[in-house]
Amino acid sequence: MLQPSLATTSVAPQLLALAPHIHRQGQLDVRIARSDEEIAAAQALRYRIFYDEMGAQPSLAMQAARRDIDDYDHVCDHLLVIDHGLDGRPEVVGTYRLLRQQVAERHRGFYSAGEYDLSPLLASAGGQLLELGRSCVAPEHRNSTTISLLWRGIATYLAQHRISHMFGCASLHGTDPAQHAAELSYLVHHHLAPPALRARALDHAPMDLLPAGSYDVKAAQRALPPLVKGYLRVGAMVGDGAFVDRQFNTVDVFVLMPVGGITRRYLDRFATANDAV
Numbered sequence: 001m002l003q004p005s006l007a008t009t010s011v012a013p014q015l016l017a018l019a020p021h022i023h024r025q026g027q028l029d030v031r032i033a034r035s036d037e038e039i040a041a042a043q044a045l046r047y048r049i050f051y052d053e054m055g056a057q058p059s060l061a062m063q064a065a066r067r068d069i070d071d072y073d074h075v076c077d078h079l080l081v082i083d084h085g086l087d088g089r090p091e092v093v094g095t096y097r098l099l100r101q102q103v104a105e106r107h108r109g110f111y112s113a114g115e116y117d118l119s120p121l122l123a124s125a126g127g128q129l130l131e132l133g134r135s136c137v138a139p140e141h142r143n144s145t146t147i148s149l150l151w152r153g154i155a156t157y158l159a160q161h162r163i164s165h166m167f168g169c170a171s172l173h174g175t176d177p178a179q180h181a182a183e184l185s186y187l188v189h190h191h192l193a194p195p196a197l198r199a200r201a202l203d204h205a206p207m208d209l210l211p212a213g214s215y216d217v218k219a220a221q222r223a224l225p226p227l228v229k230g231y232l233r234v235g236a237m238v239g240d241g242a243f244v245d246r247q248f249n250t251v252d253v254f255v256l257m258p259v260g261g262i263t264r265r266y267l268d269r270f271a272t273a274n275d276a277v
Contacts, residue, residue, distance in 0.1 A: 007044045007066040009091045009138075011037055016082065016090055023152045025145055027085060028093070030153035033078035041092040042078050042134075043067035049136040054173065056248040068134070072099065075107045079153045081137075081146050093141040094150050097134035100161055104131070112169055115243040116199040116254050124196040127164025130157075135168075135227060147230070158259055166257050167199075169243070170228045171250035177242050180251055181209040184242060186220035187228075187253060193237035199254045201241030207253070231255050 015037055021029035033039050046068035050056040062069055081094035104110045110118060110131050121129070132154075137146055158166070172180045188207040192198070221229070228236075239254030 009041045009045045010089050011041050011092060013088060013090055022156050023149060025149060028081055028083055028145060028149055030079065030081050030149040033080055038080060039073060039078050040067060042080055042095040043069055045092050045095055045138060046134055046136055050248060054249060072111050075103055079150065081149050083141065094137040094146050095134065096132055096150060096154065098157060099131040101129040112167065112254065115169060115252060116201055116239055118199050121197050121199055125165045128162055130163040130166040132166055132168035163259050165259060168255060169252040170231060170255045171252050172225060173250060175244050175246055175249060175251060177205045177251050178209065182215040182220040183223050185210040185215060186217060187238045191232060191236065191238050193239060193256050197256060199239035201243045203243055204241040205244055207242050231257060
């Protein structure tokens with residue numbers, strides 16, 4: 001285990017050389033973490049984004065280590081974008097945490113079950129579920145290249161594990177749902193999941209804060225976080241109610257994406273595009 005003082009987003013080049021990447025573009029590649037050092041680097045990036053940048057509240061242990069750590073890290077797969085750079089010091093610059101249903105069932109269930117009642121989804125979805133979480137990208141890499149590599153990695157993972165639906169909690173900054181009244185209302189009015197697949201917030205904060213037709217739909221769409229916009233482009237639906245996560249300083253929305261509803265063209269764009277090595 002890394003000592004707290006050694007928390008860093010860097011990974012030893014010789015360690016990365018021991019395992020293949022999934023895709024590569026220029027000096028960036030995307031891969032599944034195969035070592036504790038890679039996971040620790042992802043945790044260090046998560047801390048910088050969630051706690052330093054976004055104002056989440058760390059535990060004393062996390063604050064000392066400067067890493068975002070919880071009990072799910074040791075059972076999840078960690079998707080990483082690595083910047084190999086020009087200085088010989090590769091760094092983790094983007095990450096997603098992936099939890100397959102068959103893995104969740106062998107351990108403590110899904111992380112999202114702490115915020116949402118997943119029983120309708122678990123009973124009705126059919127096929128393997130995949131939970132997406134802890135998504136973040138370093139500020140200097142928030143561009144189409146990094147995001148497309150993350151999605152190419154996800155698309156390959158979906159095919160490898162025969163996933164039928166993927167889901168997770170997408171976040172809006174701050175803990176006051178009223179500040180996102182138009183966005184939340186738009187999501188529930190236009191993208192609500194059918195009852196058979198509709199997760200419901202345990203500590204229910206209503207999303208339909210404004211009547212349909214009383215707000216500017218285009219403005220509400222523009223105000224959504226980029227990650228949510230990306231999910232909607234691949235056919236995402238939302239659950240019933242928002243969840244206020246005070247530790248992470250967010251208003252969370254449950255997002256469900258049927259893999260079969262993602263167009264073949266979109267998957268092909270990210271899963272089979274030629275790598276630029």
